[in-house]
Amino acid sequence: MHSPSFHAHHSPLGAYASFTCGMHGAGGGLSIAGTRPPSHPLTVGYVRDGVLHELPFSTGDGVNRDNFAEEVGGVEANQAKVTLDGSQRRYAAGSDSWTSGPLRFTIFTPVWDLPDPDRDGDGALQDALLPAVVCELAFDNSQGDADIDLVFALRPGEPVNHLLPAASGAGAVTWQRRFAIAAVHDDNVESWVHWDVQEYLREH
Known part of the structure; x- marks a missing residue:
């Protein structure tokens, strides 16, 4: 069986870009x-x-927890x-899909043909080109009795300095x-704009 x-x-x-992930403990990101x-x-x-339950992408946050006695919500x-x-x-x-119990994370990569602009016109090509990758993060909570918070977080290695309303309103x-x-x-x-699991758990 392949790993x-x-x-x-x-x-x-x-x-000419990529969202890369999948190797355990190696992180990932956009390039x-x-x-x-x-x-x-x-x-x-x-x-x-x-408690944050995460897929095995994380590289760790570089913090030695043994140096801290802080508790978050009693944990x-x-x-x-x-x-x-x-x-x-x-x-x-x-x-590309990962499942763990009720959690499912899927990345959808476009694989369809592009129209020929000489035959179909530039407008058809522009409609087909979308520089985005779609991901879906889902949790089947039908058997649960409490709310679940889903988390997708990325530290890109450079300042994240804008919170914007997306076209969809989100x-x-x-x-x-x-x-x-x-x-x-x-x-x-x-x-x-800055993800930190301890700060998130303190506020939630």
């Missing part, structure tokens, strides 16, 4: 004209009962994160006018 721990480059149509996979801290998972700081071991991965032509973050992350509209979506 599920490997990087995959998910590239949009219309940009334009990149020459190597980005290794920025990447967190994908959910928060339940004050010691070094117990506030749990890696979801045993997650299953399905890698297909147009999708929140979005951008940095250096090069990248952006946006969510479909939902009244419960929160946008952060």
